Amino acid sequence: QKEVEQNSGPLSVPEGxxxxxxxxxxxxxxxxxxxxxxxxxxxxxxxxxxYSNGDKEDGRFTAQLNKASQYVSLLxxxxxxxxxxxxxxxxxxxxxxxxxxxxxxxxxLP
Amino acid sequence: xxxxxxSPTHLIKTRGQxxxxxxxxxxxxxxxxxxxxxxxxxxxxxxQYYEKEERGRGNFPDRFSxxxxxxxxxxxxxxxxxxxxxxxxxxxxxxxxxxxxxxTFGSGTRxxxx
Numbered sequence: 724q725k726e727v728e729q730n731s732g733p734l735s736v737p738e739g740x741x742x743x744x745x746x747x748x749x750x751x752x753x754x755x756x757x758x759x760x761x762x763x764x765x766x767x768x769x770x771x772x773x774y775s776n777g778d779k780e781d782g783r784f785t786a787q788l789n790k791a792s793q794y795v796s797l798l799x800x801x802x803x804x805x806x807x808x809x810x811x812x813x814x815x816x817x818x819x820x821x822x823x824x825x826x827x828x829x830x831x832l833p
Numbered sequence: 834x835x836x837x838x839x840s841p842t843h844l845i846k847t848r849g850q851x852x853x854x855x856x857x858x859x860x861x862x863x864x865x866x867x868x869x870x871x872x873x874x875x876x877x878x879x880x881q882y883y884e885k886e887e888r889g890r891g892n893f894p895d896r897f898s899x900x901x902x903x904x905x906x907x908x909x910x911x912x913x914x915x916x917x918x919x920x921x922x923x924x925x926x927x928x929x930x931x932x933x934x935x936x937t938f939g940s941g942t943r944x945x946x947x
Binding site for chain 2: 757765766
């Protein structure tokens with residue numbers, strides 16, 4: 724059973740600080756990794772994708788991937804109240820389907 | 834350009850009834866996937882279709898079925914509805930199979946079974 728694990732939170736971070744979200748997955752044969760943001764009552768929105776080991780930066784967001792440890796993370800720098808949402812980690816296991824974790828609720832404290 | 838469109842937005846059904854949910858992918862996208870999201874949980878994979886063929890099926894009972902049409906739109910059908918089928922049903926599309934591109938989600942259909 725291929726799985727994606729996340730801490731459900733809530734994770735509370737002061738405004739302006741760095742928020743760190745973590746995710747582990749069960750299968751070494753994984754091709755691509757995604758982070759989605761979901762506001763309450765809305766559908767998920769893709770914010771980052773990463774395919775290779777290392778870091779990938781996009782604005783205030785940095786995705787980090789370590790395939791040997793089966794670990795992917797998302798860092799949000801200079802956290803803003805608008806970053807308060809649920810962050811979903813998703814993994815494309817070998818094949819085409821993308822499996823999601825349960826999500827981590829993030830609260831940015833003003 | 835229109836994004837992924839789903840209809841209806843909200844739906845209330847009685848136990849035992851049947852429901853059909855519809856999805857139109859982004860123009861040019863050939864892959865459509867369906868997910869069920871229960872409150873407080875992540876999306877659960879139901880089906881993926883690519884070029885009108887089923888490419889994957891999640892751990893859902895046979896009451897759930899889907900198909901993709903020549904114009905790449907898709908329907909999700911659920912028979913013999915149970916109270917536990919109440920959820921947000923999300924459709925997502927991708928230009929490729931989705932494995933490398935990720936998905937773009939529609940706004941979802943909120944199904945309530947009473």
